[in-house]
Amino acid sequence: MEKEFGPFHVTYRLNMYSMSYGMIYPNPATNKWRLLAIRKSKFNNWMCLLYHKEEPTSQILALINKDYASFNQLPESYKPLVRGYVKNTRFYQNIWIACVLMILSTFVLTASVMNICETLFSSEPKRHMIYDVRLPIDRPGAQFETPYFEILYIYMLYIAAVYTINFTGYDGFMIACVYHACLRIELFCKYVHDAMDYEGDELRKRLGEAVNHHCETFKLIEKCESSFNFYLGLVYVVVTTELCLCLYLVMEGFEFDYKFSSFSIGTILHIYVPCLVAEKLKSVCENASDLIYCCGWENNYDLSMRKFIPYMMARAQKPVAMKALGLITFEMSLFASTMKTAYSMYTIIKTQ
Template identity: 20%
Template sequence: MTNYENLPLYAVNVKVFVKVGLIDSIGWTKRFLFCLIPIITYVGQIIHIFKSWNEDMGETSMNLHILLLKTHCLVRLWLMVKKPKDFERFFQCVEQWYRDIERNGDPQMVGTLKEITKRTQLLSKMTIYVAAGGTIAAFFYPLSFDRRKHMITVQYPFVDALQTPFFEFLFLLQVLCLAPIILVLTLPFTNIYLISLMFGELVLKDLCVKLRNIRSENEETMLQEFKKCIAYHQKIIALCDDLQDLLSMDGFFHVALFGMMLCMLLFFLSMIHDLRLILTILTFVSYTTYMLFTTYYYANNLATESLEVANAAYDTPWYRGNLEMRKCVITMIARCQKPLQMKAGGLYPMTMETFQAILRVSYSYFSLLQGLSQQ
């Protein structure tokens, strides 16, 4: 069993990916079976949307939203399958860093580390409850209709998905296998991203504490301590670059798809009067908005905290140091003028301003669709 699998910071989130064989796995059987079911369902859903495009615009918009959600899940699945070793190395780096702060860190930072660990464990518990509730909802939602209906409507050539025994087989396959797979790719994956951002913010705070603790009267000692802080800062930058490389593509699809997903949900909501469907759509809208908000909130916190390093460097007694010390301080301050930003696809900075822009674009799409439907 790997050390990072038992890291309290990530709680059960990393263990889930280990158990299903997406990381830390030699064999490919688990990984193949985990990928097969979403792909088969995705193909069947595309066929259904293509064949029922002109039947009901509201139903089509709901199907498109689910298709976009599945697309995002498949992007995450592709990232996990493509870069399992990169994820493992990242988790190992975080695990070693976590243990180092736990053993040798400043008492203030050790207390902050414990507080963040408690928050992440609470987040993980909430994930378990949401996953259990989502699985139960996935089972009862199709049963609440008078006609036969799957959780995700699909069609396949030469097969009637609503006839026995295909209906029962697909129903159980979606509820017992597909729903947990979607929840795994949505909740633990997002939790790992959020926890990694929180840890990045923590080590930046640790760097600021180290800089402000430089108080030696000896010029050479002060210079050596400051150079250690520079190396520590470089290590933080490398950690953020690794996180960026791992999840940049996921962030891009999040930005690209979220506007359309929210637009489809709002459009479908404006066309239905069934209370059951209205509550379902409102739940989707709330959940999707919350997940995007929390991701951009913690990414924004990381960028803000990275700018604070410049203030901490200026707070050092550089005026008592030698010329090399002063040059090092100027270099660090200059480097910190550019924040450590996570970028979606390497293009869009993940800040609260970008989050607001996405909401505005989503509402613009919705207004356009609603106007076209009323003509």
């Protein structure tokens, strides 16, 4: 009989392909190849991060695979919850992939189409770069001459491909990890709720299993924070700076450029997406205590269970959040404050 829920590389196939092609999939068997790629490539930020954080990310991946294997054995009443989270995770991953492809392809397709049109329909073809680059060691305009133009064009195609693969792979993996933690929290609440239908040793056994599940979930959240805290901090700093520059170029009388506008949208999305998924984790954890209280304990007269429930509620009330560098809490309020900070920086630049 075919299993409904498969491991990570089957459930999130597109994300697995992106991570594999970008050599950021946490697989110890490929360590030597990743080390070689890190030394040879100048665009190795993601490979460095995943290589440095290989242990926690490998543990996260192993736990996800273990959980999805066990989900096939769950009662049917649990499976709609799992299906919903798998569907939502795929949806947000696909939306992020579409956004990255749209933004980067704007530069690539625009330059390619304009070069083709100039070649076919212009008596004096004008060449267009994917990204505007000037050669500091040569005269102005030398980048449009052969062979500089062809070399730079191919190199920029390579850069666009690298960024597409790594942005979709790394951020998609982060979305999958955080949403899996949310799923485990909601499953824990359902375990407690269903345990109330039992009494005596069976009740205590099921509550014990639920508590172990809850403790493993907190460890998972800690591993997620450990794996992505530096990257989130880097995203915050880079996005704030880029937004400031975007505001300055857009509002200071420069001509409208749809390529630049798409880049501005991508910059905003790059801080919005992690804030959105982190806010989801925070809200699910905050609601866990209420869900435990509403599990129906008042209809069960087991005294040891009644003493145990308040401890479970207290533990569920422990604040949980995704933090960057252990300092910056990612949530929707951070997204709003980032927009305000970028505008404040723009105002300072404008008044100088």
